[in-house]
Amino acid sequence: MAKILSKVGITTGYALESSFVTQSIDAFTGGEAYDISLSGSFNMTGSFITSGSLTVGGITAINDSTLNGNITLNNTTITGSLLATGSISTVGDLTTVGLITGTDIFSPSGGGLSSDGDLTISGNSILGTPGSTSTTINGNITGSKAIIVDNFISGSTIIGNKNGMSQNNSGGAVNIGMTTTTYPPDSIISITQTTSNNAISFTLPAPEQGLEYTFLANVTSTGTGTTLFNASSAIIDGIFICSDQNRNLNGLESIGFDQTKFIKGTRVHFVSDGTNWIFTAYCLCIASDTRNS
Numbered sequence: 001m002a003k004i005l006s007k008v009g010i011t012t013g014y015a016l017e018s019s020f021v022t023q024s025i026d027a028f029t030g031g032e033a034y035d036i037s038l039s040g041s042f043n044m045t046g047s048f049i050t051s052g053s054l055t056v057g058g059i060t061a062i063n064d065s066t067l068n069g070n071i072t073l074n075n076t077t078i079t080g081s082l083l084a085t086g087s088i089s090t091v092g093d094l095t096t097v098g099l100i101t102g103t104d105i106f107s108p109s110g111g112g113l114s115s116d117g118d119l120t121i122s123g124n125s126i127l128g129t130p131g132s133t134s135t136t137i138n139g140n141i142t143g144s145k146a147i148i149v150d151n152f153i154s155g156s157t158i159i160g161n162k163n164g165m166s167q168n169n170s171g172g173a174v175n176i177g178m179t180t181t182t183y184p185p186d187s188i189i190s191i192t193q194t195t196s197n198n199a200i201s202f203t204l205p206a207p208e209q210g211l212e213y214t215f216l217a218n219v220t221s222t223g224t225g226t227t228l229f230n231a232s233s234a235i236i237d238g239i240f241i242c243s244d245q246n247r248n249l250n251g252l253e254s255i256g257f258d259q260t261k262f263i264k265g266t267r268v269h270f271v272s273d274g275t276n277w278i279f280t281a282y283c284l285c286i287a288s289d290t291r292n293s
Contacts, residue, residue, distance in 0.1 A: 002033040081117065099139075107135065115139065121147060163187040166218075169198035169225065177203045178213075185211050191227070192218045193262060199225035201256075207235065209274030217266040221259065226291065228256035229268060231277050238279030242287040254293045255279060261289035 005027055010020055027034035072089045081098030082088070088102040095114045104123035107113045113127055118139035124146045127135040141147070141155075163184045167174060168191070183189070183205070193200050200221075204213065221227055229236075230253060237250040249255070257266070263284040270279050283290060 002035045003027075004035055087123070100137075112136075118142065121145070164190070166190045166192070167200065168192040168195065169200050170195045173198045173225070174200040175203075176201070178205050180205055180208075180211070183213065186213075188214045188216065190216045190218045191221075191262070193221035193223075193225060193227060194219055195223070197223035197225050197259075199228070201226075201228040201230060203230040203232065204270060204277055206232065207272035207275055207277055209272060211272040213270045215268040215270075217262045217264050220264045221257070221262040224259045226256055226259060227262040228254055228291065229270070229279070230254040235276040236279060237276055238281070240281045240283055240287060240290045242283040242285060242290065244286040247287050247290060247292075249292055252292050254291070255281070256291040257283075257285065258289045258291060261285040 003023075005023055009017065023034075026032040027036060071084050071086070073094050076090070076094050078094075078096040078098070080096070082094075082096050082100050082102075084102040086102070087104035087106065088094075088100070089105075090107040090113065093112045093114070094100075094107065095112075097116045099117040099120065100113075100115045101118075101120040102123075102125075103121075105113075105119075105121050105125040105127070107127050113119075113135040115136070116138045119137045119141045121141075121143040122145070125143065127147065163186060165183065165187050167176070167189055189202070191200060202215070205211070215229065217227075232253075234251045234253045236252040236255060238255070239249070240247040240255075255268075256262075261283075265284050266282065268279060268281045270277050272278070281290070
């Protein structure tokens with residue numbers, strides 16, 4: 001159990017003992033474990049290194065901070081870099097001039113995140129609260145897992161792959177009700193429909209403005225199974241662009257392709273305006289091979 005700095009025995013007019021001084025030296029050099037509480041401001045001009053967790057109500061004017069545990073920050077300004085091998089959680093604002101690096105970074109509770117350097121995240125992170133906070137990174141944002149932003153992302157250059165998913169019919173007929181959790185927005189779903197006569201059917205999530213999905217035919221479908229894309233009601237509008245002619249349609253609950261007509265290279269793209277699903281289907285079949293209801 002960690003010790004606590006003590007004033008016991010320190011009295012005016014009495015002799016000083018070495019332990020009165022060495023306890024402070026041991027505490028601040030790491031010679032022994034001490035619990036230290038600060039009730040005022042804490043200003044540093046050098047580096048700050050800790051191997052445990054740190055919870056603070058406010059830090060200002062730190063050149064560099066390196067944390068091997070977890071850190072919780074409330075209204076913190078760092079004039080250097082912040083590096084954490086654990087998680088970084090902010091309750092208030094976090095502002096740095098240098099880099100912010102952490103395994104998990106959470107800033108959802110009314111705090112803003114700002115850095116003139118780079119933001120590097122190796123875990124899952126949540127940044128900002130809609131309408132009340134902002135995240136500003138003047139350098140690069142790098143993440144190896146999910147970065148969730150409750151509002152929007154803008155930048156001079158945004159580079160990244162969309163989420164890719166695959167679906168086949170080897171286990172029988174496929175009838176999938178999509179959600180934005182199981183099928184993240186902007187997902188590209190590659191379909192292989194070559195087993196027996198098993199049909200494939202996807203039902204899109206409830207419409208949300210800007211929500212998009214793309215479906216691709218990896219190979220040409222075989223058997224007698226159809227390939228269908230559905231909505232919960234008649235809210236599908238759009239166009240089939242086929243090898244012989246186009247089909248303009250609206251007010252549909254389902255579109256798709258007849259057996260063997262979901263031909264390799266076919267692409268069906270859906271985007272929502274918040275009320276309806278708008279589709280564009282680039283087909284390698286003729287118009288009469290498409291389906292709608």
